[in-house]
Amino acid sequence: MNLILLEPDEIQADGTAVISGKRARHVREVLQAAEGEEIRVGVVNGSTGIATILEDAKQLRLQCNWSGGISPVPRVDLLLAMPRPKVMNRLWPVLASLGVGRILVSNAWKTERSYFDTHVLEPEHIREGLVEGLQQARDTRLPQVSLHKQFKKLVEDQLDGFGPYAARLVAHPGDGVFPREKLAALPAAGRVLLAVGPEGGWTPYELELLGAHGFEAVSWGARTLRTDTACVVLLGLVQSVLG
Amino acid sequence: MNLILLEPDEIQADGTAVISGKRARHVREVLQAAEGEEIRVGVVNGSTGIATILEDAKQLRLQCNWSGGISPVPRVDLLLAMPRPKVMNRLWPVLASLGVGRILVSNAWKTERSYFDTHVLEPEHIREGLVEGLQQARDTRLPQVSLHKQFKKLVEDQLDGFGPYAARLVAHPGDGVFPREKLAALPAAGRVLLAVGPEGGWTPYELELLGAHGFEAVSWGARTLRTDTACVVLLGLVQSVLG
Incomplete structure (x- = not known):
């Protein structure tokens, strides 16, 4: 995973999102990113950006910042x-x-x-x-x-x-x-x-x-x-x- | 399998070879070739050719005819x-x-x-x-x-x-x-x-x-x-x- 992909309905109005399971495990074990650190995120059929890890408890709470657009449809x-x-x-x-x-x-x-x-x-x-x-x-x-x-x-x-x-x-x-x-x-x-x-x-x-x-x-x-x-x-x- | 590959030591001096297992199953079930019919064969690191099925009993006995050379080493x-x-x-x-x-x-x-x-x-x-x-x-x-x-x-x-x-x-x-x-x-x-x-x-x-x-x-x-x-x-x- 070179990008953590979020489903649109996982993202709250304030730009936070909570992930668990496979993706959270990947952030912890492979990326070895902890509270306060940044990871690359994206929304399915949407933007890409950077998320700060707010809280690493049972679940992982992210603050997302969308800066990148969506890639064009492959030809x-x-x-x-x-x-x-x-x-x-x-x-x-x-x-x-x-x-x-x-x-x-x-x-x-x-x-x-x-x-x-x-x-x-x-x-x-x-x-x-x-x-x-x-x-x-x-x-x-x-x-x-x-x-x-x-x-x-x-x-x-x-x-x-x-x-x-x-x-x-x-x-x-x-x-x-x-x-x-x-x-x-x-x-x-x-x-x-x-x-x-x-x-x-x-x-x-x-x-x-x-x-x-x-x-x-x-x-x-x-x-x-x-x-x-x-x-x-x-x-x-x-x-x-x-x- | 678009070619049945034989190991050099499977081929007898008279050009016959006996195969069983996976390859024989492939000849029968996928190629659906029977006694008297021809199939494409090759020797590992050697020629390609055509084999006639001599006998389709428990094992498959082939008569091989080598006509094709070995392909060049890929670059x-x-x-x-x-x-x-x-x-x-x-x-x-x-x-x-x-x-x-x-x-x-x-x-x-x-x-x-x-x-x-x-x-x-x-x-x-x-x-x-x-x-x-x-x-x-x-x-x-x-x-x-x-x-x-x-x-x-x-x-x-x-x-x-x-x-x-x-x-x-x-x-x-x-x-x-x-x-x-x-x-x-x-x-x-x-x-x-x-x-x-x-x-x-x-x-x-x-x-x-x-x-x-x-x-x-x-x-x-x-x-x-x-x-x-x-x-x-x-x-x-x-x-x-x-x-």
């Missing part, structure tokens, strides 16, 4: 075919730390339908994982997450509502290259949608459907990566170009 | 401050799938010494993790791993023995940028050493020591990433430039 969104719940669970903090505007979790032919019946997709669980990643990356901007059990409907009818996107990319091992120059030439506010498939890959039908809706196949290289590794590598590449 | 090595064992354990297959020549696991000021007393660093365990990653990436070239409990000795006396390196980079969140042009301009055989620090980061002394030995601070951007995420993002970037 990349992720369309992710739902991986095994265990993998999805590990990805929440990682995706939030890398910075994505929106995560569209989708069904796909090679995704098991049962993957959607998991606590890993419950809103509180998602939020907890994302907040962990934001605290790591010192960000307050929470990615928006939506679940889509009908891939075709998502691509044909719903995607345009999330855009507009200046580029749509689909990760597909093999021939594609990474369109560095193209991304670098996008207008400054141009947003990118990156689609990453399930463990067994997209089916030819799915690739065709994505292609018909403007998705360009991209690849990191000759090596076939696991879904979660591919997400991290490709988001890292996209972000390194978009800045 | 990047990783100097990694030993993370928590659980994280290291998850990283073995990921690092092998991304492709690294050598992994130097090092002590650092903010690494707990007890991290070195773990089964995760036992040779058979490391090999198992790396082989999993190679099978994913369809590679046979096993990264070489060495353990270094003395960071100073490693940097001052031992590193030159692993090189030569055309560039030495140390991941450090903040000011640095990613030296894309510099890496792109390296000679075709030029090798790169990337150093990634412990959870709490390098100490000023360690950064100074690395700096004095030719390491240039690089960063992926303003966001501070977890050690394992930083490894994947930065290796992904380095490999995407070196090809």
Whole structure:
């Protein structure tokens, strides 16, 4: 945690907040900050600032001072075919730390339908994982997450509502290259949608459907990566170009 | 597994091999390949090729045909401050799938010494993790791993023995940028050493020591990433430039 993130309703009118549990433990044991000392804080989807520790009793009472604004929405969104719940669970903090505007979790032919019946997709669980990643990356901007059990409907009818996107990319091992120059030439506010498939890959039908809706196949290289590794590598590449 | 990897001593003089356990299960259940059908195989640190399934009884008997050579040694090595064992354990297959020549696991000021007393660093365990990653990436070239409990000795006396390196980079969140042009301009055989620090980061002394030995601070951007995420993002970037 490089930032202690507070929920909006934790902050009182006088700018104080009381935290306990995991965050308080982190302040005490990792940051080793005590009464009178300052720590970095932020509000979910809000400002960042500095808090003074007023009281370190059973709970930790903070006096917050908001000086930093909220970071802009990251210029990349992720369309992710739902991986095994265990993998999805590990990805929440990682995706939030890398910075994505929106995560569209989708069904796909090679995704098991049962993957959607998991606590890993419950809103509180998602939020907890994302907040962990934001605290790591010192960000307050929470990615928006939506679940889509009908891939075709998502691509044909719903995607345009999330855009507009200046580029749509689909990760597909093999021939594609990474369109560095193209991304670098996008207008400054141009947003990118990156689609990453399930463990067994997209089916030819799915690739065709994505292609018909403007998705360009991209690849990191000759090596076939696991879904979660591919997400991290490709988001890292996209972000390194978009800045 | 996009390639079934065999150990050299599993292959008989007539090119047959017998596999069981995890790999046999993968052939049957995921690839759904049966007697008479062909699957992709490789030998650790050796050729790739095609194997015909001769017999699918309790074990799986294969007839191998080697046609592909061994891939070149990846042009990047990783100097990694030993993370928590659980994280290291998850990283073995990921690092092998991304492709690294050598992994130097090092002590650092903010690494707990007890991290070195773990089964995760036992040779058979490391090999198992790396082989999993190679099978994913369809590679046979096993990264070489060495353990270094003395960071100073490693940097001052031992590193030159692993090189030569055309560039030495140390991941450090903040000011640095990613030296894309510099890496792109390296000679075709030029090798790169990337150093990634412990959870709490390098100490000023360690950064100074690395700096004095030719390491240039690089960063992926303003966001501070977890050690394992930083490894994947930065290796992904380095490999995407070196090809």
